[in-house]
Structures are given as structure tokens and as C-alpha cells.
Amino acid sequence: MQNFIDAYSWINVRFLLQGLWITIVISVASIVISFIVGTLLGIIRYAKIKYFSAIVGFIIDIIRNLPLLLIIFFTYFGLPNIGIKPEIIPAAIMAMSIFESAMVAEIVRSGINSIDKGQTEGALANGLTRWQALRIIVLPQAIKNMTPALVSQFISLVKDTSLATIIVLPELMYHAQIIYGQNTNYIIPMFVALAVLYFIVCYSLSLLADYLHRHLA
């Protein structure tokens, strides 16, 4: 019990919260970037532009099927070998965005495909262009279908930021490791704190998802 009281001193708690802040900043940045890029890629893949869509699709499949950890290693330890040396935080955001954009692209593609073809045909018959049909008729309906998958993807993103400890990104997991690295009595209190903090962030996201799903449907 004493361990817990000592471990949760204000200095340690503040240090953990600083880590949590970095976790949130990295997550939000990656979510915004991967939502934009992923939607574009998903549309490109759906649009079936000759060769281009197939190539983009294949690259998406490759990235989706690699471990995120490998992509993190690649951006931080691999890229300097060809002359690009990103700082830790940009490297982390880059790695997360590359991976998550591919995941989002797949969600967007299957979301668009889930909309009945008749919707597009009807829109075209009413004189809309293909782009208008997609933007005004298909996408709004698709987004409604995609929300649950998208949010659970973003929850994984928040959890996956912990992998960036490997490139010493100063986020929550890394700060906890520093604290219990100084005193092994703090291992259990730190893991309890990690579990609670990640749970709060991720669970409130999933509650948000439920709320959105109910109110959009």
C-alpha cells in the first residue's frame, strides 16, 4: 500500500499526465491526417482509375498487412540511411499516419461499397456527375456505415501510440517506464495507472462512438 502512496506522488503523477498529453497530441494529429489521406486513398481505390487505383490498392494492402512496429522502426531508423532524419515526434506521427491511412482507406472503400449501386445510378440518371453523386449521395450514407469501424480504428491508434516508446517518444508508456525504472516497487502502481489512464481515454472514445452511431442512424 505504501508503494502505491509513494508511487503516486504529485511529481510522478504530473510526469504521467505530461506523457498522456503527448499521447493525445500524437493521436489527434495522426487521426486528422489519416482521416483525410485515408478517405482520399479509399476514394481513389473505389474510383477504379486505370492502373493508378490498382497500384494504390496494392500499396494499401501491403501497408495494412505489416506490423505498425516495423513501420515505426522504418521511419525512425531506416529513413536516416537515405538522408531523411525526422525528429522523434514527426517520425512518430508519420509512422502512425502511414499505417492508419491505409487502414482508414480500407474502411472507406468497404463503406462506399456497402451503399447500394442503385443510389449512384439514380444520382447519375438525375443528371449529377460521378463526382457529385459520390460527394452528395454516396459518401454521406457511407460515412454513417463507417463510423463504428472508424472509431474502433482510432481507438487502436491511441493504444498503438504506446509502441512508439521504442523510439523514445516521451508519451505515457515511456514516462511510466522511466518512473518504474528508478524504483522497482513502483512497477505495479505504474501499470495500474497506465491501465486506468488508457482505459479512460479509449473507453470514452468508444462511448462517443456508440452515441454517434445512435444519433446518426
Next chain:
Amino acid sequence: MAHLIATQWQPLLMGLWNTILCSIIALIGSMIIGTLFALLEISQTRILRVIGKVYVEVFRNIPLLVITMAFFLIIPMYIAKINGFTAGTIGLTLYTSAFIAETVRAGINSVEGGQLEGALSNGMTYHQAMRYIILPQAFRVVIPPLGNQFINLVKNSSVLAFVAGFDLMYQGNLIANDTLQTIPTYFIVGIMYLIITLPLSYYMRHLEKKLA
């Protein structure tokens, strides 16, 4: 790159083998635990439902790395010495089981209610109805999502690299540090992961289309 493969094929293959081994153990373990908790979640007893729900939500909302590191550091302090591979596999199993529980539960819910009622009115007990009528139908529905979970599992097994689990990622990282040829090494490691995950992923997409 040819030189790298020629000199390092042994640790790489060993890593690949450990990745496959860990993934298969974790898959079997998490299927069993996941199905169990899915059954708890739909059980008729309130307290069992709560237990199932709490388990699933806890393990779904905490990063795999946190779970794995906790097992790696805390079990040796109180219970027994374990190596990174074991700790990693346990963490991976529990983490994945929560996702499989959700998948299986969705599958069970997708089986029409009349099936259960029909089985019960034919004199089966609840357990018999679940075992012979509901679960076999549910499993057919959940095969594609389960396949996707397995792909995630293989990718997530790279977390063993954090706990010295000698998996593919760990070996690849060692080689990258030793030879300083980071890009070729990660390229080879990436291809080795893709050999497992890419065919599976295309097959699952094919299955999904066929079942839909």
C-alpha cells in the same frame, strides 16, 4: 541485400518460426477464452454478463504493450520466472481474446432468435441448444472476421520484440543494429510478415465476398 540474406537467414527464419508459433498458440488460446467470454456476455445470469462485459472492455481498451509488459515484469516478481516469449504469448492471448469475444458475440446475435426457441421447444437444454444449434451457425458467420483477427494477431505478435521474445521483429531489429543496414533488413522482415499476412488477407476478402 543478397549478402544480408546469405549471412542472416538463420536468425531470420528462427524469428519467423517464433512469430508463427506464438501466433498459433495465441490464436487457439484466444479462441477458447474469447468464446467463453462471449457466452458469458450473453448468459441469462446478470452477474456473469457483467463479468464478461468487464473482461472484454478492460482488455480491449488497454494497449497490448501495457498488458504484455505487465505480465513480463509482474509475474516473475510473485509467481514464477517466465521468459519473454511466454509473457508475450500470454499477453497476446488475453488481448486478442477480448476482440474474439466481441466477434463471436456478434456472430451469435446474428443467428435468428427463432433458432434458440425452436431448439428449446424441441426439448433441448440451453447448453445443448448453444452447442448444437447456435454456435455452429455463429461460427460460419464469424469466419471472415476471425481471419482478420488472426492477421492482426500475427502483426501484433511483433510486440514480443519489447520483451525479448525472439520473434521476427526482435531478430530483425538485432540484425539492423548489428549490420547497420536498416533499410534492407526491415525490407526483408516486411516481406516475411507479408508472406503470412497478405495471402490470408486476400483469402478473407474472397470469403467475405462469397458469404455476402
